[in-house]
Amino acid sequence: FCVTLGEGARAVPLAGHVGFDSMPDQLVNKSVNHGFCFNILCVGETGLGKSTLMDTLFNTKFEGEPTQHNQPGVTLKSNTYELQESNVRLKLTVVNTVGFGDQINKEDSYKSIVEFIDAQFEAYLQEELKIKRTLHSYHDTRIHACLYFIAPTGHSLKSLDLVTMKKLDSKVNIIPIVAKSDAISKSELAKFKIKITSELVSNGVQIYQFPTDDESVAEINSTMNSHLPFAVVGSTEEVKIGNKMVKARQYPWGTVQVENENHCDFVKLREMLIRVNMEDLREQTHTRHYELYRRCKLEEMGFKDTDPDSKPFSLQETYEAKRNEFMGELQKKEEEMRQMFVQRVKEKEAELKEAEKELHEKFDRLKKLHQDEKKKVEDKRKSLDDELNMFKQKKTAAELLQNQAQQAGGSTTLKRDKERKK
Amino acid sequence: MHKKTMEDYVPNVSKASGPGVDFSYVGIDAILEQMRRKAMKQGFELNIMVVGQSGLGKSTLMNTLFKSKVSRKSVQATAQEKIPKTIEIKSISHDIEEKGVRMKLTVIDTPGFGDQINNENCWRPIMKFINDQYEAYLQEEININRKKRIPDSRVHCCIYFIPPTGHCLRPLDVEFMRRLSKVVNIVPVIAKADTLTLEERDFFKKKIREELRANGIDVYPQKEFDEDAEDRMINEKIREMIPFAVVGSDQEYQVNGRRLLGRKTKWGTIEVENIAHCEFAYLRDLLIRTHMQNIKDITSSIHYEMYRVRRLNENNTVVAHANGMPEHHLESEEKFDSSCAASRF
Numbered sequence: 001f002c003v004t005l006g007e008g009a010r011a012v013p014l015a016g017h018v019g020f021d022s023m024p025d026q027l028v029n030k031s032v033n034h035g036f037c038f039n040i041l042c043v044g045e046t047g048l049g050k051s052t053l054m055d056t057l058f059n060t061k062f063e064g065e066p067t068q069h070n071q072p073g074v075t076l077k078s079n080t081y082e083l084q085e086s087n088v089r090l091k092l093t094v095v096n097t098v099g100f101g102d103q104i105n106k107e108d109s110y111k112s113i114v115e116f117i118d119a120q121f122e123a124y125l126q127e128e129l130k131i132k133r134t135l136h137s138y139h140d141t142r143i144h145a146c147l148y149f150i151a152p153t154g155h156s157l158k159s160l161d162l163v164t165m166k167k168l169d170s171k172v173n174i175i176p177i178v179a180k181s182d183a184i185s186k187s188e189l190a191k192f193k194i195k196i197t198s199e200l201v202s203n204g205v206q207i208y209q210f211p212t213d214d215e216s217v218a219e220i221n222s223t224m225n226s227h228l229p230f231a232v233v234g235s236t237e238e239v240k241i242g243n244k245m246v247k248a249r250q251y252p253w254g255t256v257q258v259e260n261e262n263h264c265d266f267v268k269l270r271e272m273l274i275r276v277n278m279e280d281l282r283e284q285t286h287t288r289h290y291e292l293y294r295r296c297k298l299e300e301m302g303f304k305d306t307d308p309d310s311k312p313f314s315l316q317e318t319y320e321a322k323r324n325e326f327m328g329e330l331q332k333k334e335e336e337m338r339q340m341f342v343q344r345v346k347e348k349e350a351e352l353k354e355a356e357k358e359l360h361e362k363f364d365r366l367k368k369l370h371q372d373e374k375k376k377v378e379d380k381r382k383s384l385d386d387e388l389n390m391f392k393q394k395k396t397a398a399e400l401l402q403n404q405a406q407q408a409g410g411s412t413t414l415k416r417d418k419e420r421k422k
Numbered sequence: 423m424h425k426k427t428m429e430d431y432v433p434n435v436s437k438a439s440g441p442g443v444d445f446s447y448v449g450i451d452a453i454l455e456q457m458r459r460k461a462m463k464q465g466f467e468l469n470i471m472v473v474g475q476s477g478l479g480k481s482t483l484m485n486t487l488f489k490s491k492v493s494r495k496s497v498q499a500t501a502q503e504k505i506p507k508t509i510e511i512k513s514i515s516h517d518i519e520e521k522g523v524r525m526k527l528t529v530i531d532t533p534g535f536g537d538q539i540n541n542e543n544c545w546r547p548i549m550k551f552i553n554d555q556y557e558a559y560l561q562e563e564i565n566i567n568r569k570k571r572i573p574d575s576r577v578h579c580c581i582y583f584i585p586p587t588g589h590c591l592r593p594l595d596v597e598f599m600r601r602l603s604k605v606v607n608i609v610p611v612i613a614k615a616d617t618l619t620l621e622e623r624d625f626f627k628k629k630i631r632e633e634l635r636a637n638g639i640d641v642y643p644q645k646e647f648d649e650d651a652e653d654r655m656i657n658e659k660i661r662e663m664i665p666f667a668v669v670g671s672d673q674e675y676q677v678n679g680r681r682l683l684g685r686k687t688k689w690g691t692i693e694v695e696n697i698a699h700c701e702f703a704y705l706r707d708l709l710i711r712t713h714m715q716n717i718k719d720i721t722s723s724i725h726y727e728m729y730r731v732r733r734l735n736e737n738n739t740v741v742a743h744a745n746g747m748p749e750h751h752l753e754s755e756e757k758f759d760s761s762c763a764a765s766r767f
């Protein structure tokens with residue numbers, strides 16, 4: 001049989017209403033049934049109002065206690081919430097960096113953040129590489145947006161900020177914001193923003209740019225791009241202004257209204273992050289950052305793409321090749337270990353034999369010594385015995401003589417006694 | 423996980439008014455609009471395959487469905503009619519646009535199917551074509567440097583044309599549908615249904631449904647893929663109507679003062695889009711207006727995944743045998759944990 005493929009697609013006019021203009025609706029309906037996922041990472045020093053801002057953005061009170069400042073390192077705490085607005089269900093995950101900027105030595109602060117982001121990519125990659133996989137019902141934990149909280153010093157970025165952002169810009173969409181911006185006056189703020197932007201540019205940090213390719217949102221997005229970084233104020237407390245209750249922070253000298261565009265850029269942030277570009281953030285994460293991670297990871301593992309000279313490799317074939325290689329290495333290692341083991345055993349055996357031999361020798365020597373001693377003692381005893389015998393003989397001889405003498409002398413003594421008596 | 427509802431929820435009327443007016447409205451549902459925009463920008467792809475003996479009106483039906491000349495009739499009105507010696511697979515793509523929505527429609531024609539004297543294995547080239555499309559997608563998906571949007575040439579739907587005999591399915595029909603329902607969504611239709619009366623049509627349909635059930639053939643919408651009760655309800659209604667008895671036409675006639683697509687005969691004009699005459703409208707609604715996304719989803723998340731599992735396990739078996747591993751070990755090895763292997767390097 002033969003297969004002929006049309007080259008390219010010709011545009012064909014329709015003679016009437018077909019009905020596939022309902023496709024976007026069908027797609028949207030399916031997504032609504034499925035629910036959406038959105039994951040935000042908040043990076044910033046403790047006390048910059050990250051949790052408060054999240055509460056303000058999403059109009060709810062997320063749980064959590066303000067963290068202490070004595071954390072030994074940076075840990076990431078993530079919490080997932082289910083929000084619903086009209087018919088849209090959103091699974092929102094907010095990840096907080098706990099202890100960021102609190103240590104004396106902050107050289108490794110960015111590491112745990114990078115590791116966390118990579119771990120989410122890895123989990124997705126693992127799911128994608130599985131043989132039996134369930135991608136459409138997979139809970140996507142990849143970070144879609146990273147809100148970087150800059151302390152409102154009014155001067156410039158801290159070196160920790162620059163280093164961290166540089167490490168993160170190729171892994172996640174970074175949206176820098178100036179936190180607690182009610183601490184800066186308007187004129188200082190303008191200078192601060194310019195300084196920050198120029199520092200980011202001169203250090204080559206790629207922050208997220210709101211997309212300007214779609215005409216319907218190009219204008220608003222490009223305007224907002226020029227307002228970055230957004231200077232925000234967060235508050236969940238409501239204050240009565242006029243006859244309305246508004247979210248605000250009340251000071252003796254006035255009230256900062258969160259949703260007043262003259263007071264801060266909160267509304268701009270909400271508009272950009274949620275109402276206009278949420279989908280684009282998700283898409284960029286998937287098509288740019290995740291693809292980059294995937295490419296690096298796979299290349300690291302030794303996979304190659306199609307070789308122009310030979311037949312295309314299949315991932316499975318490469319798996320198999322790698323698996324065989326790995327098995328081969330395993331076997332080699334096993335062999336090596338076995339050899340080493342045998343060697344060690346031999347050595348130990350030899351050692352033991354040596355020791356045994358030594359012991360034997362010692363034993364022999366001691367035995368000999370013992371025998372010598374014994375002999376000596378025997379000899380001595382013998383000589384003693386001989387002496388004793390001799391002595392005994394002499395004694396008996398002497399006693400005999402003495403008896404004889406006594407008998408003879410006894411009469412003599414009797415004689416002497418008799419003489420004395422006389 | 424915590425379920426939170428929006429405080430002071432205000433219905434979504436504030437789209438028109440600017441931000442800052444509605445204080446408790448976050449704007450999460452704006453994501454629907456964002457998705458719609460993205461979809462409009464990207465456009466859609468749809469690949470339909472038509473299978474049936476020649477002369478059953480496949481091309482005409484395609485042209486009627488999409489109201490344009492998307493399919494060229496294979497049998498020309500010339501003196502020499504060429505019946506292909508083997509089955510050909512002809513794939514033609516068109517860009518169509520309606521109300522700002524752009525679609526790349528690919529019609530895959532299979533001239534020669536069922537036309538030979540000996541039709542054994544005539545499904546093979548078609549199955550091979552379908553699997554080749556899955557293979558192409560898989561190859562692109564496992565590339566390291568892969569395209570932003572993988573071109574989707576997988577067959578989303580296969581319309582099978584049943585000749586209007588009025589009796590029952592032929593062995594060829596049963597064989598083909600049995601094999602292909604496992605790899606692609608099959609939508610069976612009764613072709614040239616204007617030769618059947620309504621009673622004959624109902625009888626024929628019932629017979630066909632019985633035979634499909636008896637042979638275990640699951641055509642679209644498949645029972646096992648119903649997601650929830652709502653789905654099931656809608657799909658049951660459809661299942662009671664398949665196969666749709668259709669009539670195709672690309673010629674318009676004047677009926678009751680209106681110009682309608684139809685077939686003019688001496689005894690009357692059959693209006694294609696009149697549901698009292700034939701079920702073309704139901705087919706069009708199913709395929710295009712309501713279930714198009716669902717068809718594509720089932721293709722990508724079920725048929726394609728099944729192919730992928732089979733393909734990836736295939737290599738395992740081959741290598742396993744080479745390594746002397748017994749087969750039953752493979753069933754437990756469902757997942758090749760590549761990072762686990764990498765960590766051991």
